[in-house]
Amino acid sequence: MIWGWAYRWRVQLMATGVGVLAALLRFVTLSYPKALVFDEVYYARGAFSLLVFGYEGDWSGDDQWFASGNYSGLSSEGDYVVHPMVGKLLIAVGIKIFGPTPFGWRVMEALFGVALVVITALIARTLLRSTLFGGIAGVLLAVDGLAITMSRTALLDGFLAFFAMAGFGLIVWDRERFRRRLSARMDAARAEGQDPTLGYGPRMGIRWMRLGAIVVFALAMSTKWSGGYFAAVFLVLSIVWDMTTRRSLGIERWFGGSALRAIPTFLATLVLMPTVYVATWWNWFATDGSYARHWAETHPGKGVTWLPDSLRSLVEYHRQMWEFHTHLTTPHSYQANPWGWPLQIRPTSFYFEDVNAHCGAERCVSAITSIGNVAIWWVAVAAVLYALWRLVRRRDPLGFVLSLGFFAGWVPWLPYAYRTIFTFYSIVFIPFLVLTLAWMLQRIAQPRGRGTWSPKGTLIVGVYLGIVLIIAGYFLPLWTGNPIPYDYWRMHMWTRPWI
Structure with missing residues (x-):
């Protein structure tokens, strides 16, 4: 027992x-x-x-x-x-x-x-x-x-690892749920005498886990920018998995159906990721002493001039951050060539x-x-x-x-x-x-x-x-x-x- x-x-x-x-x-x-x-x-x-x-x-x-x-x-x-x-x-x-x-x-x-x-x-x-x-x-x-x-x-990197893996997990579990729901809807359609394999296949509604994954990947990018690579790879994988699922279930227009229904995901990504990212800077916006917080006010006519001053300052700050990261070549005793990372050289x-x-x-x-x-x-x-x-x-x-x-x-x-x-x-x-x-x-x-x-x-x-x-x-x-x-x-x- x-x-x-x-x-x-x-x-x-x-x-x-x-x-x-x-x-x-x-x-x-x-x-x-x-x-x-x-x-x-x-x-x-x-x-x-x-x-x-x-x-x-x-x-x-x-x-x-x-x-x-x-x-x-x-x-x-x-x-x-x-x-x-x-x-x-x-x-x-x-x-x-x-x-x-x-x-x-x-x-x-x-x-x-x-x-x-x-x-x-x-x-x-x-x-x-x-x-x-x-x-x-x-x-x-x-x-x-x-x-x-x-x-x-x-x-920071441990948090980044968690968000990258959690986002992947949501993509995986979304795939499992999507396959079960799609199979169930196709079975229900057959029971009603319809052929669910014709055209693009059944509509599936909002994919909440996929939207959750987008938010989690945004948090990854809000920890370190390299989190964006995981978002790109795994959101594309999610669409590919949709295609293989529809094809395996015999849906006639499996490619077009998946591509068409990926459009809302693409639009949600364009909205959710920058929204979440900017929201994580709330304390920067809410305080006056943050670095470069009032850059736009002291540099009129510079930067992205069509943005509000606060966002213009944030964009300039990010430009400076990008310059730092792409030009950081100060020698360090433990710097390591990435070719050797997988072997822990x-x-x-x-x-x-x-x-x-x-x-x-x-x-x-x-x-x-x-x-x-x-x-x-x-x-x-x-x-x-x-x-x-x-x-x-x-x-x-x-x-x-x-x-x-x-x-x-x-x-x-x-x-x-x-x-x-x-x-x-x-x-x-x-x-x-x-x-x-x-x-x-x-x-x-x-x-x-x-x-x-x-x-x-x-x-x-x-x-x-x-x-x-x-x-x-x-x-x-x-x-x-x-x-x-x-x-x-x-x-x-x-x-x-x-x-």
């Missing part, structure tokens, strides 16, 4: 299990280190000033004054920030609830990191039609080093300090290095290549569809290899690499399709997952910053670029 109950609730149990695992790895000792880690110096302090002034004020003095409770470096002069508001507003929520403490400025990042693991597992379960492999996808993301590190650090060191701790050695260090779990990353790259092979040779598109988010998050950066950019940006596409990897593992364990297990393939998958967990345990201190002997840290530096 208990097994029957467990089977009925298997999806909920799976989601809870991977969520608990992710939470343990992200929330335990979240307050450590009690310092601003890497670019937290910009985003944690910026979020705090949002609570004080309603806008981001400029900071002076030592970068670590803030972590020690000294806020005297904050001035009312607007700070020139180069990213949209959503991520910093979310960090501010944590500070508002828990105070300007390390836990306070990291808690929302950790919460969204756990949610990212759970929705990745649910999306995998839906597309792979397997609760087991959905759970495997969730576990893989839960124990990945980059995902753990980014969930424990108050940066040059991970980012977020934090490294000698500490006075009892670690069993003369020299103890606290290090946070965003090295991904190489057993996941290196094999996931092979999974992407396998997906491309399956698409070409076997006409199996699922693996390629799962890897689209990887290409959306990686390829746009390749032309900007000359810029000062970092490997940790790849947090936005590791969930999609995990989806592709779970798909490949399913193909290995069930080469003839779901329900037919290969003993050899199952053993390979089991051994591989064991290796993933062993490497996760080995590298965990470098992902959480727990004090360790310096020699133990050196043992983890497998290649020179990692040091």
Whole structure:
């Protein structure tokens, strides 16, 4: 009887299990280190000033004054920030609830990191039609080093990863719902003696999940502009899925019907995305001290003159932000060529300090290095290549569809290899690499399709997952910053670029 109950609730149990695992790895000792880690110096302090002034004020003095409770470096002069508001507003929520403490400025990042693991597992379960492999996808993301590190650090990219994956999830679940509703309407039409395959097929009304996806993608873009790439890729995928669904159900004008009914989606995108984006700048509009808030008033006749002064100022501000991003070439010790991101060739060191701790050695260090779990990353790259092979040779598109988010998050950066950019940006596409990897593992364990297990393939998958967990345990201190002997840290530096 208990097994029957467990089977009925298997999806909920799976989601809870991977969520608990992710939470343990992200929330335990979240307050450590009690310092601003890497670019937290910009985003944690910026979020705090949002609570004080309603806008981001400029900071002076030592970068670590803030972590020690000294806020005297904050001035009312607007700070020139180069990213949209959503991520910093979310960090501010944590500070508002828990105070300007390390836990306070990291808690929302950790919460969204756990949610990212759970929705990745649910999306995998839906597309792979397997609760087991959905759970495997969730576990893989839960124990990945980059995902753990980014969930424990108050940066923007973790929020971007969540919104990109959540938007994709809404596209996936919209497809499932659309197919069920379309089939039901066609069956109802046949029952009434009509032929539903003639013409463009039945009308389906408003696609609320697709509209929700547009809003979520707008929030992604309102966190970092690169979220727009995910919107473009997955909204096009949604239309392609509509076409394949109509064609599979035998609708005569499947292409024209899908294209015609994509017009409202296109128009909704043109309205919703800029509306949501501009709305996320509400505090910039509502305050006088924000950077460039009154630029139009002091520069009459310049910029986009037909816009109201406030919007003209915002457009000019965005022009300055664009100039910054496209010309940022200041050398940095941990900048990394995007060609090496998928193989984690040059991970980012977020934090490294000698500490006075009892670690069993003369020299103890606290290090946070965003090295991904190489057993996941290196094999996931092979999974992407396998997906491309399956698409070409076997006409199996699922693996390629799962890897689209990887290409959306990686390829746009390749032309900007000359810029000062970092490997940790790849947090936005590791969930999609995990989806592709779970798909490949399913193909290995069930080469003839779901329900037919290969003993050899199952053993390979089991051994591989064991290796993933062993490497996760080995590298965990470098992902959480727990004090360790310096020699133990050196043992983890497998290649020179990692040091």
